[in-house]
Every structure is written in C-alpha cells, then in structure tokens.
Amino acid sequence: MSATMLPPSGDVPERPGGAAGKHAAVPAASVTCDASGMEEIHRMFRAGFGEGPDLVAAVSPGDVAHAGVVADHLTLLSTGLHAHHEGEDAALWSKLEERAPACAAHVARMKSQHAEMLIYLEALDEALPAWRSSASMTDAAPVRGALDGVNAALAVHLGDEEANIVPVMETTLTQEEVDWFGEHGRRATPKGAMFLQLGAILAAQPDGGDEWQHKHLPAPVRVIWRVVGKRKYLANRAALEGSAARR
Numbered sequence: 001m002s003a004t005m006l007p008p009s010g011d012v013p014e015r016p017g018g019a020a021g022k023h024a025a026v027p028a029a030s031v032t033c034d035a036s037g038m039e040e041i042h043r044m045f046r047a048g049f050g051e052g053p054d055l056v057a058a059v060s061p062g063d064v065a066h067a068g069v070v071a072d073h074l075t076l077l078s079t080g081l082h083a084h085h086e087g088e089d090a091a092l093w094s095k096l097e098e099r100a101p102a103c104a105a106h107v108a109r110m111k112s113q114h115a116e117m118l119i120y121l122e123a124l125d126e127a128l129p130a131w132r133s134s135a136s137m138t139d140a141a142p143v144r145g146a147l148d149g150v151n152a153a154l155a156v157h158l159g160d161e162e163a164n165i166v167p168v169m170e171t172t173l174t175q176e177e178v179d180w181f182g183e184h185g186r187r188a189t190p191k192g193a194m195f196l197q198l199g200a201i202l203a204a205q206p207d208g209g210d211e212w213q214h215k216h217l218p219a220p221v222r223v224i225w226r227v228v229g230k231r232k233y234l235a236n237r238a239a240l241e242g243s244a245a246r247r
Helices: 037-057 064-091 093-099 101-134 137-164 166-172 175-188 194-204 210-216 219-240
Strands: none
Touching: 037 064, 037 137, 037 166, 037 175, 037 194, 064 093, 064 101, 064 137, 064 175, 064 194, 064 219, 093 101, 093 166, 101 137, 137 166, 194 210, 194 219, 210 219
C-alpha cells in the first residue's frame, strides 16, 4: 500500500543543495546537523533486499552450502534493518514529536510503516532456518514471499522518510544525536560481519563508495579495507552468486 503523502509542514524545509522544484533551501544557520547518513544506509537496504529474491532463486534445490551463504547474507540484512528501525523507534520519534510538533502526522506514519515492515521481517527470520537446512523449493517459497513484502514496504517507507523526516532531523537534532544512529547500527553488526556490511554500504553508493569512505572512515581504516576487507567482501559476493562453487 503506498503512502498518502501529506503536505510538508513548516518543520520540513528543503536542505541546501536540494533538487529544484522542492521547497527553498534552509538558511545555513538553521541547519543543526548532517543526516545524509540516513539516505546512505537506505541505499544498502534497497540494494540488498532488492537482489534477495534473485539470490534465493539462483540456489539449486538441495544445495545447502549455497543456501547457507545466502541465508547468512539475508540474516545480516535483516539484523541491520531491525537495528536501524529500533534505533529510530527508541531515539528519533519522541525527539521530533517534542521539537517539531508540526511533523506529528509524518512521525505517526513512520511508526505505522515500521509496524508493517516488522511483519515481513519477522516472517523472513522465521522462514530462513528451514530453507537453510533443506535448500528446497518448498522452503524457498516463504523466504521469497517475505522478501517481496519487505521490498514493497521499503519502496513506500524509505522515500517517505527521506522526503519528510530527514530534513526535519537536520533542523532539530544535534550532530551527536545523529551520529548515535550510526554507532547503534555498528554495535548491532555481528562479530566477523563488519567487512561484509561495509562492502555492501560502499557498493550501494552512486560512486562505489569513494566519497563515503573519505567522509566516514579514518585513513588507517581505509587502508585496512583495501588490504583485507575488500578481499573478504568480494569472496563473499562470489559465494553468494554461486561463482565460488563453479570455479
């Protein structure tokens, strides 16, 4: 179900550099933080869940090794999206309701969309173990069905949040408050999966992640990524796509 877009309130200004045709840019003095990281992480969820049905379909019936790799990948995505939304539920909505009351209708819609998303995410979480163990077409069906639901819900929610919530964040939150969301997501990443998630974030960015690296990663971490992390990420991508087994 598509969202019913509400007229932007006085608390939803356009950010500097916004697309033509939207509201005029906010005076620089009124911008309190940079919340563009929300859109950057959204790109990873769009790309990751978007390719999920094809990854599942590419697993041959009975190939439990390949199914396990794909199931691990989808579990990592699900864990990330759960954490992303739990962070917003815990530390964003109440601040916006208090500091930007005119945004209340948008916040209410975000909460409703989160609740709908949770239904499909939990269905995915419940369906993955059986498919991981069997790699059967029968067990793959509920995984694909849950992914279809997640993707449909993301198509409604993410753009709505970027248009009606992120600009409000950038005039009501401090940078420290915004940075908390990134740290919350990192803490939720399972041990040993950091490079896989980092690679997915970078791959989802329009320029392949060069700008994101320089914006978010210290120089030593960028070196570690180039020397160690990228190789692990690419090996995982090969296994996900089944090419590792065919070599």
